[in-house]
Amino acid sequence: MFNDIIKFGRELLIQGINNSHSGNVSARRNNTIYITRHGARLGDLSYQDFVPVNLKDDKKDKDASVEIKVHRAIYLANPEASAIIHCHPPHAIALSLTCDRIIPIDMEGKYYLPEIPVIDECVAETLPQILSKHKIAIVKGHGSFAIGKNFEEVYLNTSVCESISKIIVINKIVQMTTRLNDPPAGGVGQTNNSAAADKFVQTGPEEISG
Numbered sequence: 343m344f345n346d347i348i349k350f351g352r353e354l355l356i357q358g359i360n361n362s363h364s365g366n367v368s369a370r371r372n373n374t375i376y377i378t379r380h381g382a383r384l385g386d387l388s389y390q391d392f393v394p395v396n397l398k399d400d401k402k403d404k405d406a407s408v409e410i411k412v413h414r415a416i417y418l419a420n421p422e423a424s425a426i427i428h429c430h431p432p433h434a435i436a437l438s439l440t441c442d443r444i445i446p447i448d449m450e451g452k453y454y455l456p457e458i459p460v461i462d463e464c465v466a467e468t469l470p471q472i473l474s475k476h477k478i479a480i481v482k483g484h485g486s487f488a489i490g491k492n493f494e495e496v497y498l499n500t501s502v503c504e505s506i507s508k509i510i511v512i513n514k515i516v517q518m519t520t521r522l523n524d525p526p527a528g529g530v531g532q533t534n535n536s537a538a539a540d541k542f543v544q545t546g547p548e549e550i551s552g
């Protein structure tokens with residue numbers, strides 16, 4: 343279990359999904375939550391970075407990540423969840439500032455995560471209920487919380503969430519650039535982009551799905 347967390351924590355940093363000191367990760371085993379300590383760097387974790395705390399009370403929380411209350415509330419509301427990754431994926435955070443949900447426009451994104459909810463605050467009462475219906479959610483301007491049965495699944499959904507967001511952002515840039523440069527007939531992507539760009543102009547930045 344710890345080896346998986348260390349491996350995927352490093353991947354989050356390498357893939358640009360999380361920055362150096364952000365985020366926290368936990369695993370639940372029976373009535374114990376193993377969560378990263380306050381200030382731990384997810385890209386360079388060791389066994390000493392995991393703090394065992396109680397599932398049902400905060401008596402051992404002293405050295406744990408400040409987000410332990412949210413992790414605990416999520417586990418209590420979702421008994422099937424055994425793993426949580428909270429991190430700061432930049433493109434997803436950027437999109438979250440102007441929308442209340444992210445809808446993928448790429449095929450893989452639609453398959454894995456048809457809708458990613460965005461909530462206004464990291465409220466321990468709100469997020470657990472949302473994560474009982476969705477595999478991942480974004481706290482507006484803050485970061486993602488993903489839950490699952492193991493770290494492979496949770497890392498996958500976190501990675502796909504950021505990929506979905508990156509594709510939306512790149513697509514917006516392509517649409518705007520296409521309109522500005524008015525490429526010649528037969529130019530790369532011109533046929534689809536013109537219609538998409540018109541839609542973007544009509545709907546404005548609130549329509550995040552593009």
Ligand SMILES: [Zn+2]
Nearest residue numbers: 365429484485
């Ligand atoms: Zn955070």
